[in-house]
Amino acid sequence: MMRKLIWSPLRRLQDFLNGSAAGGLVLMGASAIALVIANSPAQEGYFSLLHASFGGMSVLHWINDGLMSVFFLLVGLEIKRELLDGELKTNRLRVLPGLAALGGMVVPAAIYVLLNHGDPEALKGWAVPSATDIAFALGVAALLGSRVPPSLKAFLAALAIIDDLGAVIIIAIFYTSGIALAYLALAGGILVALAAMNRWGVRSLWPYLVFGALLWIAVLRSGVHATLAGVALAMFIPIKDATGRLPSNGDCTHSPLAALEHALHRVVPFSIVPLFGFANAGVSFGGMGWEEWIAGTTLGVAFGLAAGKVIGIFGFSALAIRGGIASMPSGATWRELLATSLLCGIGFTMSLFIGMLAFADRADLQNEVKLGILVGSLVAGVAGWLVFLGGKRKNDEDGAPSIAMVP
Template sequence: MLKTLIWRPFQRLVDFASGSATGGLVLMAAALLAIIVANSTLGPLYFDLLNRHMGPLSALHWINDGLMAVFFLLVGLEIKRELIDGELATNRLRVLPGLAALGGMLMPAVIYLAVNHGDAASMRGWAIPSATDIAFALGVASLLGKRVPLSLKAFLAALAIIDDLGAVIIIAAFYTPHINLFYLALAIAVVVALAGLNRAGERRLWPYLALGCVLWILVRSSGVHATLAGVATALCIPLSDEAGRLPSNGDCTHSPLLRLEHALHRWVPITVLPLFGFANAGISFAGLGMSQWFASTTLGVGLGLVVGKLIGVFGTAWLAIRLGWAEMPRGASQVQLFGTALLCGIGFTMSLFIGTLAFPDHPELQDEMKLGILAGSITSGIAAWLVFKAIANRSLSLSPSVPVESPHK
């Protein structure tokens, strides 16, 4: 009886809070709370706690290197599922979101580099505006309801998944300062062992997760960012059941990957991501003037998210459709595609994460980066909201009015 009265309502609350719309709002609330705390009398305590060491790492590093590995584990699971049995399972399905994601990563980087040309320190942040925040973007899309067609929500989800894959590659290729070959070789051996478990038909999760923890230690010791251990572990976890059958109708009973993905989906959006947002979004406005708001790093990130994502995603998608390489998502218009491209300019979690890697020893650049992310993401979100609201109002105004017959006729 006690379990029924307490545990089940708690489970329902968790399910509701981890939904795409609510999860985005929780992340937004955490970021806002961080800004409020950082600019209150609790500000010194906030920054002191984040920098306080707990064993070999500071609290901030435990969050960014440790907890975020769980987020990257979830990202890896989503990427593998979508590529094998989802929105990216065939070449035809991959064309439009793939090209749009590529354009959406290249154009923000080009704009950022153009704004920061000649500043070697700032130019390290070229990848910051290239990342779309899947939780925020899909959260806003969900809040817009039926104004955003289901086909465009699927397009946005697929694009964000490819975007995350691109961000993982960028982190591995461009933000690894040094490599210890001994530990890297040991990490590769563990990945081979994980792949061997898959080939041997192991369907229990604990051996994969145990080796994943070992892999995290070795990857971090190698100099490659530790969170990539989460992605590598995820890609080795089997999607199929013992007989090699893929899950049908979302049934996760016999699929290790889906079981873990569903479990993480319930907790990561309401624990890991808000904690990451709270720890990284805090910026003190004390001493910040117009020079910081109009600094090249701030402008590069902000313009990259708002203008670069719009041009890259919409322009590439429009061109691909125009050339006949891909089809417009079913039931969607070009204006709705334009609004969806604006949603892609909401870059928060991954953008902040890349920013911490780009400027580890430049706190002033980190502040400017955060200002750019906040300004660019808010502008993109509001602009997308206004576009879809205008579409809905126009559709309503163009709807034919039905005359009501008088009952006395």
């Protein structure tokens, strides 16, 4: 009896950790704790810890440039897997999420630029509202359960992967400065070595990880943002096993990429990403006036996420579906597609990351970015949640699923 009492909570904890909502909820909790501490008597200790120097870099720098490289490694692994053996492996599958992601990046950026066109310094943050936080968005979708059709969850995941790829490209092109050519050449040489190992059929992960650590150091010194080393490394991790077969049914026994992705999924959502949220979400509201709340940076990010994302994603998706170049996700309705587009306005992790890069030397603008992200993501998440809850699924006479208002 005692063993059963102990085992039951453990089983529930295991089920929670295995669920797709767990990572988003842990991130949400860590960010909420950061906000509380940053507005409490402990705020001085919180900010002092983040700016304490260790090994030549601040603690915050180690988190954002060091640990987040592991997050970007996971992002790169997911992008590669989806492109080669997932929801994006054919052009037909890429059309709808690809166009939706394009709209979801272009329209928020345009709204931000429109609201900040007279401020050259603020314009550096144009890419902040262009990113979707897959952990938060999928977490909310998971909490909604059967109200979100499986096809829309797959659409959301594919869209977020393409969105992450777009964010990586933006960081590489627009947020890189002061290139050191010698270190950049060294990074190029390491990439050649990684490509050679992949070509020669090396299947052990350790050589890739060792060269990956060297790549991170070279990229950090080169002036290119160090986190991009994680994405670059992922591109050379073999996805096929020794016989040349792709992993099937989640089997990660013989595929180096699948094995590494599986291992990182146990670490990144529950340690690295929450730590990033804890370190970056803390903003002190003390002394803030209406100037910060209605600043162009704040409004640009907030409206970009809450309005720009849904306009871009739903609008581009509707044009693609109505134009006959893409199909509505199986079993989904227009209302559900609209609700999913709203959830994509949750732009927490990647938006924060780009904001820190855009305004690395402007703490005031960083705080405005954080305000905009918090407000915009909250509005988008609640709106998407309510649109989903505002209807229930039923079958029409022809058997096709539809949405009916809750009586």
